[in-house]
Amino acid sequence: MGRAAVAKAYADINAAVAVLSAELDGNGSEDAADADPLQGMADVCLDILAGAAGAEPRYAALKARAVAKFADTAASVAPPDAATMPQEASVAAEIACVLAIGPRAAVALLAESQELATRLPLTLSALQAGTMSWQHARVMVDETASLDPAGAAALEAHFLDPDAPNPARGCPAGDMPASRFRHKARIWRERHHTVSIEKRHAKSVLDRRVDYTPDKDGMAWISACLPADQASAIWNRITAVARGLQGPDEFRTLTQVRTDVYAAALLGGGNARPIGDDGETGNPGQVRTPRAEVLVTVPVFSLLGATDEPAMLDGYGPIPASMARDLVANGADSFYRVLVDPRDGAPLEIGRKSYRPTQAMRRWLRMRDGRCSFPGCSNQSLDNEADHVLAWQQGGTTGVSNLGQPCPRHHRLRHTSAWRPTPATKNEPPGWISPSGRHYTSEHQDWEPPRWPKDLEPEVTSKLTADEHGPPPASRDSFGGHPDFPRIGLSVGEDGLSRFLHAA
Numbered sequence: 001m002g003r004a005a006v007a008k009a010y011a012d013i014n015a016a017v018a019v020l021s022a023e024l025d026g027n028g029s030e031d032a033a034d035a036d037p038l039q040g041m042a043d044v045c046l047d048i049l050a051g052a053a054g055a056e057p058r059y060a061a062l063k064a065r066a067v068a069k070f071a072d073t074a075a076s077v078a079p080p081d082a083a084t085m086p087q088e089a090s091v092a093a094e095i096a097c098v099l100a101i102g103p104r105a106a107v108a109l110l111a112e113s114q115e116l117a118t119r120l121p122l123t124l125s126a127l128q129a130g131t132m133s134w135q136h137a138r139v140m141v142d143e144t145a146s147l148d149p150a151g152a153a154a155l156e157a158h159f160l161d162p163d164a165p166n167p168a169r170g171c172p173a174g175d176m177p178a179s180r181f182r183h184k185a186r187i188w189r190e191r192h193h194t195v196s197i198e199k200r201h202a203k204s205v206l207d208r209r210v211d212y213t214p215d216k217d218g219m220a221w222i223s224a225c226l227p228a229d230q231a232s233a234i235w236n237r238i239t240a241v242a243r244g245l246q247g248p249d250e251f252r253t254l255t256q257v258r259t260d261v262y263a264a265a266l267l268g269g270g271n272a273r274p275i276g277d278d279g280e281t282g283n284p285g286q287v288r289t290p291r292a293e294v295l296v297t298v299p300v301f302s303l304l305g306a307t308d309e310p311a312m313l314d315g316y317g318p319i320p321a322s323m324a325r326d327l328v329a330n331g332a333d334s335f336y337r338v339l340v341d342p343r344d345g346a347p348l349e350i351g352r353k354s355y356r357p358t359q360a361m362r363r364w365l366r367m368r369d370g371r372c373s374f375p376g377c378s379n380q381s382l383d384n385e386a387d388h389v390l391a392w393q394q395g396g397t398t399g400v401s402n403l404g405q406p407c408p409r410h411h412r413l414r415h416t417s418a419w420r421p422t423p424a425t426k427n428e429p430p431g432w433i434s435p436s437g438r439h440y441t442s443e444h445q446d447w448e449p450p451r452w453p454k455d456l457e458p459e460v461t462s463k464l465t466a467d468e469h470g471p472p473p474a475s476r477d478s479f480g481g482h483p484d485f486p487r488i489g490l491s492v493g494e495d496g497l498s499r500f501l502h503a504a
Contacts, residue, residue, distance in 0.1 A: 020048055020051075023044050023048070024044070024045070024048065026041070042436070043436070046436055046438070053130075053133070054130035054131075055130065056133065056134070057126075057127045057128075057129075057130045057131070057132055057133050057134060057137075057174075058127070058128060058129075058130050060127055060133070060134035060137070061116075061124060061127035061128040063113075064109075064112070064113040064116050064117065064124070064127070064134075064137075065113070065117060065124075067095055067109060067110055067113035067114075068110075068113040068114050068116070068117035068118075069117075070091065070094075070095070071088075071091045071110060071113075071114065074087070074090070074091050074094075075087060075091075088110075091110065092106045092107045092110050093106070095109065095110060111141075112137070112138060112141045115141045115144075115145075116137060116141065119144070119149065119152055120137075120140060120141065120144065120152065120156055122156045122157065122160040122161060123136075123137050123140045123141075123156055123160065124137075125160075126160055126173075126174060131172070131174045132160075132173060132174035133174065133178060135178035136173060136174055136178050136181050138178070139178050139181050139182040139185055140155075140156060140159075140185065142182070143155060143182070143185040143186060143189050144156065144189075147189070147193070147194075148194065151192065151193070151194060154192065155185065155188055155189060155192070158188055159173040159181075159184075159185065159188075160173065166448070168184070168188075168446055169429075169444050169446070170429050170441070170442070170443060170444025170445075170446075171375070171429065171431075171441040171442060171443045171444060172441075173185075175375075175440075175441055176375065176376060176443050177376040177378075179378060180376060180378060180443055183317065183378075184443075184446055186317060187317050187318055187446060188446065190310055190317065190318040191310060191318060191448065196308050197308070197310050197318060197319075197320050198308055198320045198321070198322060201227075201319075201320045201323070205227055207225065208224075208225055208226045208227070209224070209225050210222065210223070210224045210225075211223045211224070211225075227323065228313055228317075228319050228323070229296075229313060229319060229323050229324075229326075229327055232313055238258050238261045238262050238265065239254075239258055241261045242254055242257040242258040242260075242261050245257050245261070296311050296312065296313050296319070296324050296327050296328070297311060297312040298311040298321070298324045298325070298328060299311070299450045299451065300450075301450070301451065301452065301453050302321040302324070302325075302451075303321075303324070303325060303328060305321075305325070306453035307321070307451050307452075307453055308320075308321050309321060309450070309451045311323070311324030368445070369404070369405050369445070371407075371443075372405065372406050372407040372410055373404045373405065373406055373410075373421065373430065373432075373442045373443075374406055374407070374410040374413075374432060374442070375431065375432060375440040375441060375442055375443065376443075377406075377407060377409075377410060379407035379409070379410075404421055404430075406421075417435065418434075418435035419432055419433070419434060419435065420432065420433050421433075421442075422439065429441050429442065429444060430442045
């Protein structure tokens with residue numbers, strides 16, 4: 001046992017890697033059943049990649065446990081009067097040397113490993129099982145860093161415990177890219193943080209800034225940290241202007257045109273008299289409410305100010321209710337009433353029907369899917385295109401249940417290769433099938449039931465039964481839950497909503 005056992009285990013691992021390398025070099029065992037050698041090699045490559053996707057997390061879990069165990073052991077053998085900070089610095093330096101990484105990376109690895117070993121048991125178990133990558137684990141550590149132990153456990157259970165009260169649906173956390181998992185974890189964290197998003201946003205908005213970073217080859221970066229509604233509107237507007245400037249005689253790419261539009265907008269208007277939408281100059285010290293196209297989903301009671309439930313800004317995520325109310329009151333040229341399922345918050349319909357994909361249907365798709373339906377794609381919905389899941393010539397309809405919104409790149413991929421989308425079934429979520437025949441699950445939005453103001457809390461409850469006969473009748477003597485389709489008086493909140501939207 002001990003070091004000899006570790007050396008033997010790594011020798012076996014290295015021998016296994018050598019076997020896989022030989023397969024890639026064409027020097028491995030030959031399979032007589034392969035009628036097509038090239039197809040056989042392609043399958044071997046994909047099998048090696050799939051195996052690596054499961055082996056790397058186990059390796060990362062082993063490394064994290066070793067780092068945390070080393071730190072605990074070093075603390076145990078240290079003198080009782082040893083100072084804490086020098087001891088931690090010594091441990092981090094030892095880790096940096098043995099792994100040949102920088103000091104900052106070693107400190108970060110030590111902190112992440114200790115978090116996984118002490119506060120995030122489900123994440124560590126997922127790593128050990130090979131169902132979640134190290135990048136996903138780092139996201140979980142980052143998003144739970146400012147939460148108390150109960151909040152961290154709740155966020156972890158939502159994504160990793162199928163028996164949690166409201167588990168995440170659709171694509172498992174480990175099956176989506178870490179960037180998309182960070183987006184979903186951040187949304188859940190914003191919704192359930194013990195400190196309201198209004199207070200946290202009021203504190204964060206004080207840190208808004210613009211940064212200038214020189215780059216190579218005579219280039220530089222200008223980046224800005226500002227409120228999400230302003231940033232999203234700026235991006236959407238310069239994209240729309242750039243698309244309008246494209247044509248058969250335009251040699252620049254969309255990215256280049258967008259950059260030139262951005263520079264012209266900042267440099268062309270001067271530094272004292274910014275130009276507004278109507279061509280008139282405005283107050284240079286006041287940021288106008290964005291009037292470019294922004295899709296924001298606002299719960300009706302949050303719109304009325306009865307609750308502080310966050311709104312959802314398309315392409316970004318949760319924003320404070322006050323920001324959403326300002327967008328609706330000062331920046332919205334039109335709005336749509338959307339019916340949502342009160343049990344889970346999923347949108348059911350938008351207030352317009354059409355046989356062809358109308359603008360209303362496209363807005364419905366934007367709200368339903370959020371972004372491109374291709375697994376792992378983060379292209380936000382403003383640039384995406386409506387497309388039939390089951391092709392029209394194959395009998396597919398033009399209803400929203402048979403429409404997706406892939407981005408231009410994956411729309412072209414669908415029609416120029418063997419990649420094809422698959423609809424949702426009773427047992428399987430929607431996804432895409434690759435040319436190799438492998439199925440990859442698409443991402444789902446993580447809907448939640450709308451929140452009710454305390455003074456309008458329904459006093460009846462109705463719960464779906466496990467049989468197929470639907471929900472039992474609601475009882476007026478039961479408390480503590482929401483009915484499936486509540487109705488209090490005449491159309492809850494519509495009079496107040498009308499007064500709010502038409503206020504002078």
